[in-house]
Amino acid sequence: MSASKQYVIIGGSRGIGHSIAESLVGQGHQVTVVSRQIPLEPLPGVVYHAYDVLSNEVFPEEFLPSVIDGLAYCPGSIVLKPFRSLSEAQFVQDFQINVLGAVRVIKAALKGLKQSEKPGVVLFSTVAVSQGMPFHASIATSKAAIEGLTRSLAAELAPAIRVNCIAPSLTQTDLAGSLLSTPERIDAAKNRHPLKEIGLPGDVGNLAAFLMSDQSKWISGQVIGVDGGMSALRV
Numbered sequence: 001m002s003a004s005k006q007y008v009i010i011g012g013s014r015g016i017g018h019s020i021a022e023s024l025v026g027q028g029h030q031v032t033v034v035s036r037q038i039p040l041e042p043l044p045g046v047v048y049h050a051y052d053v054l055s056n057e058v059f060p061e062e063f064l065p066s067v068i069d070g071l072a073y074c075p076g077s078i079v080l081k082p083f084r085s086l087s088e089a090q091f092v093q094d095f096q097i098n099v100l101g102a103v104r105v106i107k108a109a110l111k112g113l114k115q116s117e118k119p120g121v122v123l124f125s126t127v128a129v130s131q132g133m134p135f136h137a138s139i140a141t142s143k144a145a146i147e148g149l150t151r152s153l154a155a156e157l158a159p160a161i162r163v164n165c166i167a168p169s170l171t172q173t174d175l176a177g178s179l180l181s182t183p184e185r186i187d188a189a190k191n192r193h194p195l196k197e198i199g200l201p202g203d204v205g206n207l208a209a210f211l212m213s214d215q216s217k218w219i220s221g222q223v224i225g226v227d228g229g230m231s232a233l234r235v
Helices: 015-026 088-113 138-157 172-182 183-191 201-212
Strands: 008-011 030-035 047-050 069-074 120-125 162-168 222-225
Touching: 008 015, 008 088, 015 030, 015 069, 015 162, 047 138, 069 088, 069 201, 088 120, 088 138, 120 138, 120 201, 138 162, 162 201, 172 183, 201 222
Parallel strands: 008 030, 008 069, 030 047, 069 120, 120 162, 162 222
Antiparallel strands: none
């Protein structure tokens, strides 16, 4: 097993973030999770702090370890409405959660990231950026900004810090619960994907853990689809 490292996961109390934490703890690493709520069943050995990315407050740097070997920003939103029904306030809120929250966290973490060798930052987009989908205008707009932020920071922070992005399709998490609320909706979602499956948190979380690790030390500035083949295949 490799030497223990220090990882920070924002939004790691459930879903994909929780899966990343499980993967890293299982590898013997030290993990700090910062999320809106501390889970009722916290993972053993994980340090938890409560912080809401919508609070508009400066991210508390005291939550962070002095050395950060990897950072994942997982908060997100799924608001699917016709464009005519989307208010400007909804666009602003999605941007605050997905983009400005990430900006605050990365700014706060830069000092600790620079204390590590080849640390990795992982952000999250969506397949809806590369594949136009109805009712996704607000979320796709914010996540497209995340892809731009990924490439810009990867260039600016090279060679010291690597920055990559994962673009999942629909994944079986609490956030997607309303979209997968019946067997019929689940089957319809499966059939939209060439692999005829819905993603599980671990399908995404394992890649995020890899992208933060030394095993991905020659990967930066990439947007990687984990989407059941949706972005690339027509079958």
